[in-house]
Amino acid sequence: MSNLADRIEEYLKKVIEQTNEGFIVLQRGYLADFFSCAPSQINYVLTTRFTAERGYLVESRRGGGGYLRIVRLGLDPEGKFQRLMAELIGDDLSQERASNLIDRLKEEEIFTQREALLIKTIFSDRLLSGLVNCPSHLRARLMKEILANMCRDDIDA
Template identity: 60%
Template sequence: MGNLADRIEAYLKKILEEADEGFVILQRGVLAGEFSCAPSQINYVLGTRFTVERGYLVESRRGGGGYLRIIRLGWNHEGQFQNIIRQLIGNQLTYERALGLLSRLLEEEVISRREAAIIRTVVHPESLENDVIDSDLLRAHIMKRILTTLSREDLS
């Protein structure tokens, strides 16, 4: 099945799906042992594939009794994920972070592949090239408006 990072990601997503609480608690060393890799490889997967933009919170405690807690943020009527994302977007949003957010919206089936393609085009650096307005600032504003619209549509 692909490279080590892909296998670790798939494993973590699988156990998160099976978790009734919406989170899992693991030990980095034990997980690294299961995949015969260095703990830094686990850190890499968590840092690149389990980001807030993709709908995850990762709490980490190092040392003897250390653990990893991976929490999957839900797209629900309470708006937990939407509120966190709006706060994290702030006043600027890079294209890479926007793509991470789109990936999660697709995964949650909040948007279709076609809608994701349209949004990707709108927030692409070439679409936002402008000498007057900061592209990251404009991208953040656009994504906040999209999330607001999706939240309203989700409640109807």
């Protein structure tokens, strides 16, 4: 049986998939009661599994009328995608964040399974740490370049 965090994640993703709006609004207390856990467990799932790299934006308001809004970020073909990715990536990209982003792009079918595996291998700390002083800078630059080329329409097959 999967652990509690996995079950919470799976539940939230299923609820998001069932909406036409692309987002859900829930109360942290309701989720904690539903899963018989502390609200901090809900926070843990949201902060580790519903990140921008994984394709989600979480808005939260605490207190009596508090809520959680989880928005599934869409990837559009009009160039907003590259701007979003550039903002998301920034000047530094850790191996973990890169891996999450690659998984998301594989989910969106921008990368194939094979491409995702190759890029993750190239981006590994094990490989980059011995080659450059700041692997996170190089990883960010490489990811931006890869994405710019992956999204071009004029690539010859």
